[in-house]
Amino acid sequence: MKSFYVKTFGCQMNENDSERIVTILRRQGMTPAASEEIADVVVFNTCTIRENADNRFFGQVNKLRERRAVDPGMRIVVAGCLAQGEQAAIFERAPHVDVVVGTHALGSIAQLLERSDGERHVIDVTEASDGLDPLADLVAEPTDGHKAWVTIQTGCDNNCAFCIVPQVRGGEVSRPFQAVVDEVRSLASQGVTEVTLLGQNVNSYGRDLTRRMRREEIESGDRGFLTGQVYVSDSIPRIRPLFADLLRAVGAVDGIRRVRFTSPHPKDMREETFQAMAESPMVCESLHFPLQSGSDRILAAMHRGYRGERFFEKLQLAREIIPDLAVTTDIIVGFPGETEDDFEATLELVARCEFDSAFTFIYSPRPGTEAGEWRDRFIAPEVIAERFERLKLVTERSAAAKHHARVGRIEEVLVDGPSKRDATVASGRTRQNKLVHVAGLDGDRYRGEYVNARIFDAGAHFLHGELLARD
Numbered sequence: 001m002k003s004f005y006v007k008t009f010g011c012q013m014n015e016n017d018s019e020r021i022v023t024i025l026r027r028q029g030m031t032p033a034a035s036e037e038i039a040d041v042v043v044f045n046t047c048t049i050r051e052n053a054d055n056r057f058f059g060q061v062n063k064l065r066e067r068r069a070v071d072p073g074m075r076i077v078v079a080g081c082l083a084q085g086e087q088a089a090i091f092e093r094a095p096h097v098d099v100v101v102g103t104h105a106l107g108s109i110a111q112l113l114e115r116s117d118g119e120r121h122v123i124d125v126t127e128a129s130d131g132l133d134p135l136a137d138l139v140a141e142p143t144d145g146h147k148a149w150v151t152i153q154t155g156c157d158n159n160c161a162f163c164i165v166p167q168v169r170g171g172e173v174s175r176p177f178q179a180v181v182d183e184v185r186s187l188a189s190q191g192v193t194e195v196t197l198l199g200q201n202v203n204s205y206g207r208d209l210t211r212r213m214r215r216e217e218i219e220s221g222d223r224g225f226l227t228g229q230v231y232v233s234d235s236i237p238r239i240r241p242l243f244a245d246l247l248r249a250v251g252a253v254d255g256i257r258r259v260r261f262t263s264p265h266p267k268d269m270r271e272e273t274f275q276a277m278a279e280s281p282m283v284c285e286s287l288h289f290p291l292q293s294g295s296d297r298i299l300a301a302m303h304r305g306y307r308g309e310r311f312f313e314k315l316q317l318a319r320e321i322i323p324d325l326a327v328t329t330d331i332i333v334g335f336p337g338e339t340e341d342d343f344e345a346t347l348e349l350v351a352r353c354e355f356d357s358a359f360t361f362i363y364s365p366r367p368g369t370e371a372g373e374w375r376d377r378f379i380a381p382e383v384i385a386e387r388f389e390r391l392k393l394v395t396e397r398s399a400a401a402k403h404h405a406r407v408g409r410i411e412e413v414l415v416d417g418p419s420k421r422d423a424t425v426a427s428g429r430t431r432q433n434k435l436v437h438v439a440g441l442d443g444d445r446y447r448g449e450y451v452n453a454r455i456f457d458a459g460a461h462f463l464h465g466e467l468l469a470r471d
């Protein structure tokens, strides 16, 4: 019996794809191996969002070069976004790789492996036909028994000047409403209580599922329609499922206690989504709202489709509608042409937004993207490094304040397991997605359980809690 090991480099969607790869390989009768050093089949599920993601992959795959040379039965598979975007470079820089499989061809990984028995350098990076559900029949087995990712949409129709995702993931395709709800039902029946809905632009979910209303539907005047089908407006006789409906429907699935999602795009975020979050008790008070820059000039150059002030207004609306909302963000430092004034506008807006935490990235030119060509506007690395540190001070200040504000409160914690550092401490997440270490709780025994903890201390990246009562 052959063994496999899947190594994931990218975002949550990439992790969800890895879970699909695991399902496919298990169905082939393969068993998981403890590490890539001993596995017969090693799958690298790659990411190419920034250059360091590429480099990390090439570093890891090259470590297997010697072993592959002496082990004819071993196979190395490269899947994911880098595989889709840089097919040629992979075989050039790592000729010991056997199979390259792109993001659209994931489902054929078993057949490609089979082909590699008689063929050197097997590759499939064909793109999916438009509008088809690329994930149909590709079941993902959740890695954790109590939490699961659910991809609701693949690809992206935006054209942010810095971003490679549309190139490597294709255009936006929404999975059918009922397919998503059925997947969540099936997960819940297996014991999953928390789901995170995934997409590159979740609140444009359903845009590609819009359909013209049938005459009987228009004439009946009935605005109820099918589950998840919302009437767009009186002047446009069309219906489509909205992301807000999906949130409500997923939150209503028996057994589901927490619903999260990532990422929405600020330009498409609408009040109805905030309303659905507030009204659906299972949807967590946690929002990832990627700002990218606080300078209107840079936001325009990035093609983000909003100004700083508009972002701030939407954020305030979200906080008004959803009590106790935690907000995280993404910010890029050193986008081509970013002046000191632009950067100061970012610092200022970030300070006003008071994020719970921020993922800050150094701009990385990606081949084939619009901004990747703007070499004459690239910012010197030492300038970026200095800006990066200044930004961190501002984001850490609000993060610490938000953490300290939770001291003395009672939080519901979903236990993920024992803390990595101390086995007498259990770690888990609050509804706001904050990491909590609960003292004196057996993390193995309580894995997947909801407990109430009183927060007695706060660090920069986690909270300390004591067990109050079992739920």
Ligand code: SAH
Pocket: 049, 050, 162, 163, 164, 165, 199, 200, 201, 263, 264, 265, 290, 292, 330, 331, 332, 361, 362, 363, 364, 365, 366
């Ligand atoms: N669809 C998501 C983003 C996915 S990529 C969204 O729109 O929010 C995750 C984050 O990586 C982005 O929000 C951005 O901040 C960062 N990123 C993307 N391309 C980048 C690049 N070329 N250099 C640096 N950071 C980048």
Ligand code: SF4
Pocket: 156, 157, 158, 159, 160, 163, 164, 165, 166, 200, 201, 265
């Ligand atoms: Fe990239 Fe922009 Fe699409 Fe996000 S919305 S995946 S940043 S192009």
Ligand code: F3S
Pocket: 009, 010, 011, 012, 013, 014, 046, 047, 048, 049, 080, 081, 082, 165, 168, 169
């Ligand atoms: Fe995700 Fe990286 Fe692809 S962030 S979509 S795995 S390029």
